[in-house]
């Protein structure tokens with residue numbers, strides 16, 4: 001038996017099912033559609049629902065602090081900053097304060113609900129990433145003597161970074177949550193794509209010259225994407241299935 005809630009929507013055009021950040025199955029019913037369409041729709045999408053739900057529950061159970069929708073602390077390990085998070089329920093979604101008055105950075109935010117709080121935190125993470133990651137990339141670019149055109153901060157779910165043929169290096173804002181040496185490795189990896197736009201043996205040869213333990217780093221990066229705290233991807237994580 002599959003449990004789900006039904007939300008009637010005036011905006012939805014089609015029947016949809018999503019897994020919320022709280023791992024609940026929610027059916028979105030267009031307000032003009034009759035309820036008897038729901039049961040067969042659930043049956044048709046049962047496999048996706050069960051698998052996605054299980055995957056999200058497993059992701060929440062892993063690591064420390066992942067169970068909290070709004071975390072009590074945020075560690076920007078890449079730049080050695082640990083924030084205590086104070087979340088208050090209020091109508092406005094915003095950061096109230098991100099001061100570091102006594103050496104302990106406190107991040108105060110208000111939001112209408114947990115989803116809103118995650119959005120506030122994600123936007124804050126983007127701003128932090130724009131502040132910290134380009135200078136890091138610059139420094140390593142100089143060190144390696146491999147130039148690039150531009151850095152862009154993204155919120156990709158599946159990649160830590162990428163490099164375009166035009167020399168734009170895209171960096172995932174969640175890199176800030178990784179250990180400094182791992183971020184350094186990712187930046188080296190992307191810069192080496194300025195020389196080889198592929199993963200050929202010559203590419204890895206170049207990488208290994210700058211990062212001899214690249215294989216271990218690659219493994220850690222893959223693992224790290226599964227260990228991200230829940231709030232980082234809370235909205236992007238839920239897929240949508242539509243009735244066709």
Ligand SMILES: [Zn+2]
Pocket residue numbers: 189193198199
């Ligand atoms: Zn690559």
